[in-house]
Amino acid sequence: MESAEPIIRLEGLGKEFNTSNGPIRALDDINLSIEHGEIFGIIGLSGAGKSTLVRCINYLEVPTAGKVYFENKSLSSLKDKDLRQVRQSMGMIFQQFNLLAQRNVLQNVCFPLEIAKTPKKEAEKRAKDLLKIVGLEDRAKAYPSQLSGGQKQRVAIARALATNPKILLCDEATSALDPNTTKSILNLLKDINKTMGVTVVVITHEMAVIEAICDRVAIIDQSHIAEVGNVAEIFSEPKSKIGRQLILGNATDKAPLFGKSRQIRISFDGRSSFEPVLANMILSCKVPVNIIHAETKDIKGTAMGQMVIQLPEDETDQNRVLKYLETKKIPHEEVQDDVI
């Protein structure tokens, strides 16, 4: 019977690295529970502590404070042999796939089974079954260099599943892949979770990945958990500053100040409608602008005329808008207040 206990429980988890420049606290007082069968996301900006967190979950990094419980067993209390067994219950995949270049696909998938001393025939059968699940049964003899990024990640997934893990830890598993391949790998992870009942932990810096497959998410910021909850709830109403930044973008984090800041005249020369130009600019830059003045005519969906907009006071925001106008080759010039 499946336990009602979480599969992973982190209690007051901390990790400090000693470096020549002094100690670095990568994780501080992390408290989290991951339930059996869920797809749990951990998101944060670069350097927030995501990779350290996932490496502490499987004890690739030994925490310097607090405890990691796997199915209610504290990993710090386990003997080496039992820890090895727990590790076999945790598969892991990485951004860079980490396949063995000298081994073909089948041999890569068999590798963890060799370590677990599974008889060769049995290991090959299991590896072939897994290659079928990840859609690569016809590439068993290929070498990693002959595969695309998406195929490599499929092999890595098959390899991670070889020892029949209960949980699959995915550290930026789609960050090196193009959007379509990302989608197909996320769908595969979703399938594996559903059909095999494997709990999946997804570490990412991309909100779209969380949105695509996760049930719950923890947002990590500067070594701390900023907030945790159902994806739908966090997406609709992020409570932490970092949550609002990740989900809504920087611009919504505070009301922008305009004061007497720079004004830009945009000319519409009939190439496009002014509404999409403005809407796309605001969406893309995540920067609101004030419309000071407009003399435009919409002629059969194309805009003629000009508009003066005021940029927010923040210089980074200003530069974002100006860069956008330049990149999109939208005619514009800076104007002074009294010109209008």
Ligand SMILES: Nc1ncnc2c1ncn2[C@@H]1O[C@H](COP(=O)(O)OP(=O)(O)OP(=O)(O)O)[C@@H](O)[C@H]1O
């Ligand atoms: N082995 C290590 N020795 C020293 N410092 C480390 C080590 N590993 C991580 N750190 C530091 O710990 C902090 C968290 O790093 P971590 O790699 O966990 O963040 P991350 O959120 O995964 O970032 P990224 O997405 O850029 O990999 C960073 O300041 C990093 O420099």
